[in-house]
Amino acid sequence: MPCKTLPLNVLPCSLLKDCADVFTPAIARLANLSLQAGMFPARYKLPLLKKAGLDRSSLANYRPISNLSTVFKILQRLVQARLRPHLMNSTNFSQFQSANRQDHCTETTLLDVLNNVYTVADEKQVTVLIGFDLSAAFDTVCHQTLLQRLQSEFSVSGTALSWIRSYLTDRKQFIELGLRKLPETKLEVGVPQGSVLRPLPFAVYCSPAADVIASHGVRHHQYADDIKLHLAMRANNTAAGLSTLATCTADVKLWFMQNDLQLNPDKSEALVMGTANQLRAASSLTLMKVAGVDLPVANDIKVLGVLLDRRLTFDKHASAVARSRNYHAQAICHIRHILTMNLAQTLACSLILSRIDYCNAVLHGDPSGIIHKLQRVQNNVAKNVHEAPRRSDAYLLLKKLHWLPMEQHISYKLVLLTFKI
Numbered sequence: 001m002p003c004k005t006l007p008l009n010v011l012p013c014s015l016l017k018d019c020a021d022v023f024t025p026a027i028a029r030l031a032n033l034s035l036q037a038g039m040f041p042a043r044y045k046l047p048l049l050k051k052a053g054l055d056r057s058s059l060a061n062y063r064p065i066s067n068l069s070t071v072f073k074i075l076q077r078l079v080q081a082r083l084r085p086h087l088m089n090s091t092n093f094s095q096f097q098s099a100n101r102q103d104h105c106t107e108t109t110l111l112d113v114l115n116n117v118y119t120v121a122d123e124k125q126v127t128v129l130i131g132f133d134l135s136a137a138f139d140t141v142c143h144q145t146l147l148q149r150l151q152s153e154f155s156v157s158g159t160a161l162s163w164i165r166s167y168l169t170d171r172k173q174f175i176e177l178g179l180r181k182l183p184e185t186k187l188e189v190g191v192p193q194g195s196v197l198r199p200l201p202f203a204v205y206c207s208p209a210a211d212v213i214a215s216h217g218v219r220h221h222q223y224a225d226d227i228k229l230h231l232a233m234r235a236n237n238t239a240a241g242l243s244t245l246a247t248c249t250a251d252v253k254l255w256f257m258q259n260d261l262q263l264n265p266d267k268s269e270a271l272v273m274g275t276a277n278q279l280r281a282a283s284s285l286t287l288m289k290v291a292g293v294d295l296p297v298a299n300d301i302k303v304l305g306v307l308l309d310r311r312l313t314f315d316k317h318a319s320a321v322a323r324s325r326n327y328h329a330q331a332i333c334h335i336r337h338i339l340t341m342n343l344a345q346t347l348a349c350s351l352i353l354s355r356i357d358y359c360n361a362v363l364h365g366d367p368s369g370i371i372h373k374l375q376r377v378q379n380n381v382a383k384n385v386h387e388a389p390r391r392s393d394a395y396l397l398l399k400k401l402h403w404l405p406m407e408q409h410i411s412y413k414l415v416l417l418t419f420k421i
Contacts, residue, residue: 001013011070013070016070016071027071027074031075031078034075034163035078035079035163036159037159038158038159038160038163038166040075040163041072042170076197077196079167079197080100080197080200083156083197083200086154086155087154087203087204088100088101088102090153090155093154093203093204094203094207094209094210096221096222097206097207098221098222098223099199099203099223099224100200100203103420106304106305106359107358107362107413109221109304110303110306110359111417112221113129113228113230113303114312116219116232117230117273117274117312120232121273121274121275121278123232124234124235124278125232125233125234125278126233126234126235126272126274126278127230127232127272127274128230128231128233128238128241128242128270128271128272128285128288129228129230129270129271129272129273129308130228130229130230130245130249130269130270130290131227131228131268131269132227132228132229132252133267133268134225134227134256134261134262134263134264135261135262135264137202137261138190138191138193138198138225139189139190139191139193140190140260140262141191141201141205141260141261142189142259142260143168143169143188143189145205145259145260146168146204147164147168149208150201153207153208164201167192167197168192170186171186172184172187173185189260199224202225203222203224205259206222206259209256210222212251212252212255213229216247216248216251217231217244218230218231218245218248219231223304226304228303229245229249231245236282238282242285242289245288245289245290246288246289249291250291250292252291253265253291263291265290265293265295266293268291268293269295269298269301270288270290270298271298271299271300271301271310272285272297273308273310273311273312279310285297300316305358305359306362307320313367313370314362314363314366315370318363318370318371318374319373321355321356322356322373322374322376324355325351325355325377325381326377328351328352329348329352329377329380329384332344332347332348332352332381332385336384337387341385344384345385352377352378352381353403356374356378357409360406361414361417364410371407371410374406375405375407378398378403378405379397379398382403385401386400386401
């Protein structure tokens with residue numbers, strides 16, 4: 001865990017880590033007492049407001065964040081380690097939910113969706129992708145419904161259910177600005193924001209929605225509250241497919257309403273993907289009905305941080321990543337003379353390489369010009385770290401840093417993923 005200093009921490013996180021052999025028995029005893037009693041300590045249910053860098057005059061920028069102490073973050077991780085395998089092994093847990101699932105991530109989610117798109121394109125079909133927008137999804141979860149679902153569909157009962165009930169209920173929040181503090185308000189719904197356990201109960205809560213979508217023959221994928229529907233259809237005969245999507249999205253919206261979640265059709269997005277010839281044949285498809293609203297078809301949409309366009313060229317995505325990372329590369333260049341080699345390399349990896357590495361497996365097989373944009377960024381960073389002239393051989397610098405060039409790194413990721421599967 002990161003060594004953050006919080007108001008609730010009696011001891012700094014760094015001290016707990018440095019003296020782990022001393023504090024481990026005490027923390028283990030506290031955790032065991034909590035789990036045996038089926039109770040979460042009440043004093044750690046009061047969140048603090050934490051939102052920096054936004055307009056202070058706008059009330060929409062204030063969100064309650066659970067500012068838990070380090071000890072009770074450890075407690076939540078212990079509970080998650082016990083609870084997750086049990087939930088994942090249940091047939092009622094959606095198999096298309098990638099969040100909190102071992103060996104799954106945003107990259108595997110995107111690869112699965114794109115694999116379906118490429119497959120149907122080979123069958124001369126276009127894919128319609130619908131991205132749902134949920135209003136404050138985590139903050140409107142009904143506690144009673146969640147607890148009933150855990151008990152009836154996932155067989156969580158006894159002390160374990162009591163602990164989760166204690167963890168969710170009797171929480172309060174307040175707003176503090178400067179020296180002024182408003183009265184505390186009891187939270188009747190929602191999963192605590194900032195909590196380690198936050199995504200897992202939400203995934204359980206929304207699992208039945210997968211059955212609603214599947215009943216219409218529509219494929220989908222979820223990552224926490226990010227839900228994407230995709231359906232293949234003939235480019236010259238989209239009427240049947242659009243009718244299926246309209247019915248499916250209307251039923252999904254109804255399910256969300258019945259479960260105290262609000263789907264925003266106006267803020268949802270739609271994209272048609274396929275080859276150039278297929279898209280020309282489907283050029284009349286400019287509007288589609290999603291949850292009762294006529295939604296315009298976009299030229300590109302962002303899915304889990306990756307910009308997908310109609311032809312899946314990824315040109316806009318690569319350009320956006322290269323542009324934002326070049327900014328950080330220039331920033332490192334300005335202060336490079338006061339940094340050690342190790343610190344410069346650490347900064348480059350955390351600020352730049354981590355971003356150009358994010359979900360870049362989807363670029364495999366794309367024209368070399370797309371990957372070359374990211375390769376130029378990596379080359380510039382290597383030169384900055386080594387303080388080398390611009391005309392230096394970037395390949396030798398990358399080799400010294402043990403950084404694989406982009407194309408080889410993407411191939412390595414896919415080979416490794418295939419091996420794991």
